[in-house]
Amino acid sequence: MQFPTVRPRRLRASKLIRDAVAETSVDPSDFIYPIFVKPSGGAEPISAMPGQYRWPVGEPLVRHVEEAVALGVNKFILFGVLPDELKDAVGSGGYDPEGVVPRALRLLREAFGDKILLFADVCLCEYTDHGHCGVVKERRGRPHVDNDETIKLYAKEAVAYADAGADFVAW
Template sequence: MERPRRLRSPLLRPLVAEVELSPRHLILPLFVKREGEREEVSSMPGVYRHPIKDLPRLGEEALRAGLGGVILFGVLPEGEKDPLGHGAYAEEGVVQRAIRLLKRELPELLVIADTCLCEYTSHGHCGVVREGPWGFYVDNDATLELLAKTALSQAQAGADVVAPSAMMDGQVRAIRKALDEGGFPHVPILSYAVKYASAFYGPFREAAASAPEFGDRSGYQMDPKAGLWDALREAGLDDQEGADLLMVKPALPYLDVLAALKGRLAKPLFAYQVSGEYAMLKLAALKGYLDERRAVLETLYAIRRAGAQGILTYAALEAARWLKEG
């Protein structure tokens, strides 16, 4: 009789375990505003919008925890947004200032900059909006120039990695060209290569004040009903255009996609455990429906098992502490 449970004794389990999860696999997303005091995001208990001045303390905490790094998202007041999202690529933009401060105070901390326009545009879309015969739409090619400017400004500020998330066709090629010609050929691109038009982004849009003013993003983000061919095509194009790292977003609903990409592309893969995933776990734990520690770590192990080299998660600091406690 076969007895798989013979390998599940307390002494053997660690020896035969194949999936490793450590704090270095985790990236902490940070929402950054210019000034004031930190503000908790109501739909994401434990997650805050932080003023720039608090970032060195948060960066030190990330380093002490052994995290792989942080990724920055800018938050602007509504009155400072405009149709072309100038705040995304301004020399004194909130993310550019945050990067300079972090790299000056904590040069050993990996700082990733999210490269998009939605947090900075008055209409909340990820690019230049035009009006056509079928209504408003995002002009893909006009947006590429602004994304390239944004990435270059982030590299000039000192970002270690730029991470384009707008899902515009050709964005990786445009950004690679701008970085190379601007004197930053060494700065890698972490592409949100496979990003779905997901229902799990709601809390993020509250945190970053980036909900679309009209319509949705299904015209440029991927259809959850599409087959694996769509993910392979998107990831393959970004790979060819010069992405150094590829990401799947969200993580848990698309573990099958992550696993399929792992066997086909020779680039490190990342996954984003997005705001809705975090909120579901956190709120269920607060209600007493789940053991938070066990549930969060179980999901992170699943993402690693599916093939993610790195995981962006709002639970990074808590998970790092739990992993160290054993």
Template sequence: MSGATGAAPSDNPQDGERGELSIPSRRPRRLRTTPAMRNFTAETDLNPRSFVLPMFVADGIAEPKPISSLPGVVQHTTDSLLRAVEEALAAGVGSIDLFGVPQEQTKDALGSAGIDPHGVLNRALADVRQRFGDDIVLMADTCLDEFTDHGHCGVLGQDRYGNQIVDNDATLTQYADMAVAQARAGAHVVSPSGMMDGQVRVIREALDAAGYADVSIMAYSAKYASAFYGPFREAVGSSLVGDRKTYQQDPRNRRESLLETELDVAEGADFVMVKPAMPYLDVLREVAAASPVPVAAYQVSGEYAMISAAAANGWIDGDAAILESLTSIRRAGADIVLTYWATHAAKLLRQGR
């Protein structure tokens, strides 16, 4: 207490009615005294070179189309896509990840538009690679869900009881063709996200056979059947009815992620990923501890939407929450972070936030 003299409260109380206090010599607060000291002793740093900006490019639109559940994110035209990539590159962002949004009439049961060299995604890959070359790492989503009329990540079939399923092995053939088409279009990295068993091995063999041994694979090794993907479905115009619980991981499981990661690395994955990020930081920590290759984590659309909504309502400081959320993902062990805030966060960091 300040007492009658009005003296300021002390951090170092001495004698008094309570008797002499024993103050420890170890004072962790010494390393928090100034911004310079906090920066000097920080264990985790954010650097835009480790950010990946997911981007959507759509067929049949004349101008960028806002995505209502992802404020500030749009479906791009070719022109707006190139401008946004240039902005990201100037801000220091290390990579972009392209997702294609085809017109409904081009969707079919096999997701053929995702393999077509003239399809929206492969055209966009070629345009970005031609404009920016090797200045930014160009990643492609290697999955069929945007391109199938049923919205699943693979080819549909039947099990021996006559039930409809996603046919794992039939899907692998499509993935191999899709990865080669993306490499041919200019992708530095293909990123199979469908959680099919054996997808990394089949893609690696196909890329090598086609002369693309230099193209990397980022495997979605621990991808959960999550409720946090909702806004993404709007972003890609998903046709999905039902869910993907038979091939994406059960949120109740942890050890399974380590098995999936081990298998993907053995099959030739150059990077592995945990998705979503923040609801699965425990999984990310364990995968990062076990993985011999770089580990990515995807801050998914639902994570983005929640923080954006809270900030829009004035409930939190949006920019501070963005950087704190990204720091938590890096602190848990991610070498690479996919986030829709990549460019914005890079600019905040340049401003010294």
């Protein structure tokens, strides 16, 4: 055996993953459907994306995913959305195990089991009160994103999502 050896076992782990990476014609099961989730309330239209909504974690979200599954879509990526009053300087809503995305992941995993693949977006911009994708600090009199601190928070966020049931995290 020569080095390096390619062992693509991870991509053969289940029929759903094999179907996701197979060379096939375009089919609804090939799509990854983006869903924007919020803590509570009703479904809220996103004006910049006609036909898209922010879905509350709960029964409306489950019904929406059921409709997509009935059409053949079985892969979903979740993006968290928080109201301004829940945002902070370090985006703690992104890595809170009881945050909006982990709650949505657990709900959908319980409702659908392994019939769907769940992806989760790892980023802090939707959880920070300043809108940047990381921890902002002053350096030489100017604000900058502290990459070292930010990466630690991204890791916490990815682990929170994996623990809650995400099959993949998207960076």
